[in-house]
Structures are given as C-alpha cells and as structure tokens.
Amino acid sequence: xxxxxxxxxxxxxxxxxxxxxxxxxxxxxxxxxxxxxxxxxxxxxxxxxxxxxxxxxxxxxxxxxxxxxxxxxxxxxxxxxxxxxxxxxxxxxxxxxxxxxxxxxxxxxxxxxxxxxxxxxxxxxxxxxxxxxxxxxxxxxxxxxxxxxxxxxxxxxxxxxxxxxxxxxxxxxxxxxxxxxxxxxxxxxxxxxxxxxxxxxxxxxxxxxxxxxxxxxxxxxxxxxxxxxxxxxxxxxxxxxxxxxxxxxxxxxxxxxxxxxxxxxxxxxxxxxxxxxxxxxxxxxxxxxxxxxxxxxxxxxxxxxxxxx
Amino acid sequence: xxxxxxxxxxxxxxxxxxxxxxxxxxxxxxxxxxxxxxxxxxxxxxxxxxxxxxxxxxxxxxxxxxxxxxxxxxxxxxxxxxxxxxxxxxxxxxxxxxxxxxxxxxxxxxxxxxxxxxxxxxxxxxxxxxxxxxxxxxxxxxxxxxxxxxxxxxxxxxxxxxxxxxxxxxxxxxxxxxxxxxxxxxxxxxxxxxxxxxxxxxxxxxxxxxxxxxxxxxxxxxxxxxxxxxxxxxxxxxxxxxxxxxxxxxxxxxxxxxxxxxxxxxxx
Numbered sequence: 001x002x003x004x005x006x007x008x009x010x011x012x013x014x015x016x017x018x019x020x021x022x023x024x025x026x027x028x029x030x031x032x033x034x035x036x037x038x039x040x041x042x043x044x045x046x047x048x049x050x051x052x053x054x055x056x057x058x059x060x061x062x063x064x065x066x067x068x069x070x071x072x073x074x075x076x077x078x079x080x081x082x083x084x085x086x087x088x089x090x091x092x093x094x095x096x097x098x099x100x101x102x103x104x105x106x107x108x109x110x111x112x113x114x115x116x117x118x119x120x121x122x123x124x125x126x127x128x129x130x131x132x133x134x135x136x137x138x139x140x141x142x143x144x145x146x147x148x149x150x151x152x153x154x155x156x157x158x159x160x161x162x163x164x165x166x167x168x169x170x171x172x173x174x175x176x177x178x179x180x181x182x183x184x185x186x187x188x189x190x191x192x193x194x195x196x197x198x199x200x201x202x203x204x205x206x207x208x209x210x211x212x213x214x215x216x217x218x219x220x221x222x223x224x225x226x227x228x229x230x231x232x233x234x235x236x237x238x239x240x241x242x243x244x245x246x247x248x249x250x251x252x253x254x255x256x257x258x259x260x261x262x263x264x265x266x267x268x269x270x271x272x273x274x275x276x277x278x279x280x281x282x283x284x285x286x287x288x289x290x291x292x293x294x295x296x297x298x299x300x301x302x303x304x305x306x307x308x309x
Numbered sequence: 310x311x312x313x314x315x316x317x318x319x320x321x322x323x324x325x326x327x328x329x330x331x332x333x334x335x336x337x338x339x340x341x342x343x344x345x346x347x348x349x350x351x352x353x354x355x356x357x358x359x360x361x362x363x364x365x366x367x368x369x370x371x372x373x374x375x376x377x378x379x380x381x382x383x384x385x386x387x388x389x390x391x392x393x394x395x396x397x398x399x400x401x402x403x404x405x406x407x408x409x410x411x412x413x414x415x416x417x418x419x420x421x422x423x424x425x426x427x428x429x430x431x432x433x434x435x436x437x438x439x440x441x442x443x444x445x446x447x448x449x450x451x452x453x454x455x456x457x458x459x460x461x462x463x464x465x466x467x468x469x470x471x472x473x474x475x476x477x478x479x480x481x482x483x484x485x486x487x488x489x490x491x492x493x494x495x496x497x498x499x500x501x502x503x504x505x506x507x508x509x510x511x512x513x514x515x516x517x518x519x520x521x522x523x524x525x526x527x528x529x530x531x532x533x534x535x536x537x538x539x540x541x542x543x544x545x546x547x548x549x550x551x552x553x554x555x556x557x558x559x560x561x562x563x564x565x566x567x568x569x570x571x572x573x574x575x576x577x
Contacts, residue, residue, distance in 0.1 A: 054430025054465065055431070058437075081424060202450070
C-alpha cells in the first residue's frame with residue numbers, strides 16, 4: 001500500500017506542480033522515488049509534526065497541495081490541534097497520509113498503533129476520512145484527494161497487501177464499493193482488513209450464507225444509501241475494521257442505522273475493544289488474538305448470526 | 310513621518326478602546342502593546358494594496374497573538390482595508406469579527422489564529438512556497454511572549470534557519486506579562502536574544518514604542534542574508550493609557566464608561 005501511494009503521487013506530481021511532499025523524518029525505502037523525481041518539492045521536516053502540519057497549511061494558503069506523510073499516530077495525535085485549527089478550521093487543501101494503520105506495527109507497542117485515529121479525524125468538520133482496503137483503493141484514494149478541494153486524511157497499512165478488486169470499480173466521494181452481491185448478511189469493511197474479510201466471506205459462502213461484502217473506504221462522508229439498502233435487503237450488518245470499535249466505521253454505520261426508521265436489523269461492530277493491546281506479537285498473532293483472522297472472523301459472524309446477537 | 314505614525318497609532322488605540330468597552334471584551338492590554346509595531350508595518354514596511362488584498366506579490370502578516378485581534382482590526386481599518394463601521398460588528402451576533410481573527414473576516418486577514426504557537430509554522434510554509442516560486446514577498450509573524458512558550462514555534466525556528474529563509478520575519482511583542490503574571494515568574498524567556506541566535510536567527514532588540522527604532526529596524530530586513538530575522542520589541546502592556554500600563558488586570562478587564570472617557574482623553 002505504501003508504494004502504491006508513492007508511485008501514484010510521483011505520477012500525479014509530474015503533471016501537477018502544486019503537489020509538495022512533507023515527511024516527519026519517516027519513509028525510508030518508501031519515498032525515495034518521489035525525492036529523486038521531484039527533489040525541490042520534497043521536504044523532510046524533521047521529527048516535528050506540529051510544525052510540519054502548520055507548514056502544510058502555509059503551503060496550502062499559497063496555492064500548493066501538500067501531502068504530509070508519517071506514521072499515522074504522529075501527525076494525527078501530536079499535531080491534532082494544527083490539523084483542527086490550521087487545516088480544517090480554514091478548510092485548506094492539505095492531505096495527510098498516515099501509514100501503519102491499525103495493528104501494522106504490532107511489535108512496536110501502542111505508541112505506533114493507530115487504533116484511534118479515525119475517531120479523531122472523523123470528528124473534525126471539513127475533513128474527509130479514507131481508509132482504503134487494498135493497493136488499488138490506495139491509488140484511487142490518492143487520485144481522488146488531488147481532485148478534492150479540502151482536507152483529506154488517508155490511512156494506509158504497510159506493504160505487500162494483496163489487491164482484492166479484480167475488476168474496475170468506481171471510487172466516488174462518500175460511496176461504498178460492493179464486492180459481492182450477497183443476500184443474507186452484509187459485511188462492511190474499512191481499511192486493510194479487506195483481504196481477511198474477503199476470505200471470511202468465502203468461508204461463510206461455503207456454509208451456505210450469502211454475504212454482501214462491501215468495501216467502505218470513505219468513513220466520512222459515510223455512504224448512507226448503501227447502509228440503508230443493506231438494512232432493508234439483508235438480515236444482518238457487520239462492520240469490520242482494524243480500529244477501536246469507538247468512533248470508526250462501526251460507529252458511523254451505527255449512527256445511520258439508529259436514525260433510520262428501518263425495523264431492527266441485527267447489527268454488530270467488529271474491531272478492537274476499547275483498550276490498548278496489553279501485549280505485543282506479530283501482526284498475525286495480534287490479529288488472531290482480537291478475532292481478525294479470516295477463520296475467527298467467519299466463526300464469530302456465524303455465531304452471532306445464528307444466535308441473533 | 311513620525312507625526313504621521315503618532316496620529317495613526319492614536320486613532321488605532323482609540324478604536325481599540327471603544328471596541329473593547331462597548332463589547333465588554335478582554336485582552337485590551339495585549340492589543341495596546343502591539344499598536345506601534347502594527348502602525349509602522351502597515352504604513353511603511355508591508356508591500357500591500359489595501360484595495361487589492363489578494364494581490365499575489367504582497368507581503369503577508371500573520372497575527373499569531375490572535376487574542377489581540379482588536380489591534381489588527383483597528384489597524385486594517387485605519388489603513389483602508391475596510392470601512393470604520395465594520396468595527397461595530399466586533400463581538401456582534403451573526404458577525405465574523407471574533408475575539409480571535411478568522412481568515413477573511415476583514416480584507417487583509419490572512420490566517421485564522423487564536424491558539425498560540427500556530428503563526429510561525431504557517432508563516433514558514435508560506436515563505437517556503439514563495440521561495441519555490443522565486444517570489445520576493447516577505448512574511449511577517451507577530452508573536453506574543455506567551456506564544457514563545459509553545460514548542461511548535463521553536464520547531465519552526467529550527468527549520469526556518471535550516472532552510473535559510475531570510476524572507477521570514479518574526480516580531481515578538483515582548484510586554485513581559487502573560488495570562489497569569491510576569492513572564493520571568495512563569496517561564497522566563499531570558500536570555501531571549503541568545504535563544505533566537507542559537508536557533509540560527511539574526512536578532513535585533515528594540516523599543517517597540519519608539520517609531521524611529523521600529524522603522525529603522527524593519528527597513529533593514531533581512532538583518533543577515535540567508536537567515537530569518539527576529540525583532541524582539543520591548544513593549545509595555547496597555548501602552549498609551551496611563552492606568553492600564555504594565556498591569557495584569559487589563560488582560561481581562563474592560564474599561565467602564567468613566568475609564569473609557571479618561572482613556573480617550575489621554576489619546577486626543
């Protein structure tokens with residue numbers, strides 16, 4: 001996903017001279033392609049995220065389109081007030097790219113785990129929040145962000161994620177993308193769990209449950225239409241994300257459902273509980289622990305669906 | 310020229326007093342201390358066109374000490390960016406003339422400020438863009454000394470000297486009183502000049518109420534080629550109104566009718 005970001009930005013920056021790239025001294029073996037091609041529009045701002053985001057606001061005030069790159073937790077949390085006051089309050093054209101979404105840095109401890117970032121970004125007026133599901137969605141999200149006037153937060157994982165989309169898809173602001181047209185249950189996924197969700201959906205299909213798999217890269221604005229349609233047409237809605245169950249995709253979907261007048265549909269948020277992980281381990285280890293592996297996810301969904309809650 | 314400055318500064322101060330008194334607002338001491346600096350900037354130093362506030366080659370002024378917004382509003386009106394009756398909107402229901410400036414609330418207001426520690430990084434970003442575009446425009450950032458407690462300003466200070474940006478200028482309105490008391494009793498900034506110098510800036514210390522000194526200093530910017538410049542302007546909180554000078558209470562209090570009358574009489 002990280003290289004999909006760099007490759008896309010390099011191409012866009014060739015045509016669009018307004019694009020600048022800032023990093024908080026992170027991106028070794030990721031950003032070099034851009035630095036080589038567009039050295040005058042790249043700045044390593046040092047380990048100083050507050051200044052970096054303020055600078056991005058200044059660049060945007062001068063008509064540039066700065067992309068701010070770092071491990072997601074650092075700009076989002078260290079520079080939260082700069083994102084709020086300098087960028088969102090003034091509705092400036094700044095794009096923030098947070099890498100290492102969710103438990104990507106599972107071995108580094110929670111300082112590096114962005115499990116509460118979507119919550120913070122979603123609460124800011126003017127901010128668009130995108131959590132792409134695979135490298136193809138990363139490319140589409142970066143292309144979208146350039147066309148979109150205003151602040152955008154894009155959280156991406158690491159490297160080596162598989163492409164899930166096997167055909168062309170529409171990437172439109174505030175729109176989910178239906179991957180499987182199932183009828184029994186709906187599984188809505190945001191971010192890098194798309195691959196596991198896809199495998200879990202296949203396992204559930206084998207057990208005779210038809211799954212409507214929807215990728216929801218836009219957590220804000222949220223696709224109300226696709227949620228309400230799923231609530232009417234399927235018997236259960238599950239949300240799934242590598243993020244706290246508070247404030248992310250699950251909360252966004254819950255808000256839409258709670259305000260709808262559709263008769264109660266079985267609804268469950270799957271994500272991290274309201275804790276910082278108490279132990280470390282490989283990414284797969286922690287994913288297994290929190291029930292994010294495709295096996296555990298499928299079993300969990302099946303159990304909840306059969307027990308109706 | 311000095312007489313001219315004095316005339317404008319008096320009028321700016323009179324308007325600040327009226328705005329604050331009528332709206333029962335705070336921060337009058339912080340506004341009065343920065344007036345003489347703003348006067349020289351807007352009437353001599355800044356390359357601006359009041360009738361064309363978005364002129365692309367203009368110098369920019371970022372008012373990081375946003376709580377002194379009345380000084381900025383009043384100065385912009387005095388310079389002809391907006392008509393005087395605009396000032397009556399200050400604190401008004403349904404208006405945009407807030408206690409802290411909102412970008413575009415008056416022509417010439419470049420950046421929304423209010424929380425301290427934001428102006429210098431934004432100014433740095435604008436200067437980086439200007440350098441890339443090979444523009445000669447300069448960006449002036451006005452800081453309070455309380456502003457200088459914020460680490461983000463020092464992050465920006467380091468990077469500005471790293472990038473050798475001599476079109477970035479910081480002016481510290483150093484009135485020695487912050488929100489809860491004397492600066493030296495809260496976080497002493499001294500040795501202040503040495504701090505800026507050690508961060509790679511060229512520094513001048515001036516009396517921020519002496520028009521000649523302010524002008525002489527600002528005309529010579531950049532003080533050194535390839536270095537950002539900072540002017541440490543020694544000022545007096547509440548300057549111009551005898552009973553408001555150098556007093557913490559006027560960070561909060563607004564003048565009553567009697568006090569307003571007396572203050573305006575002193576500024577005739």
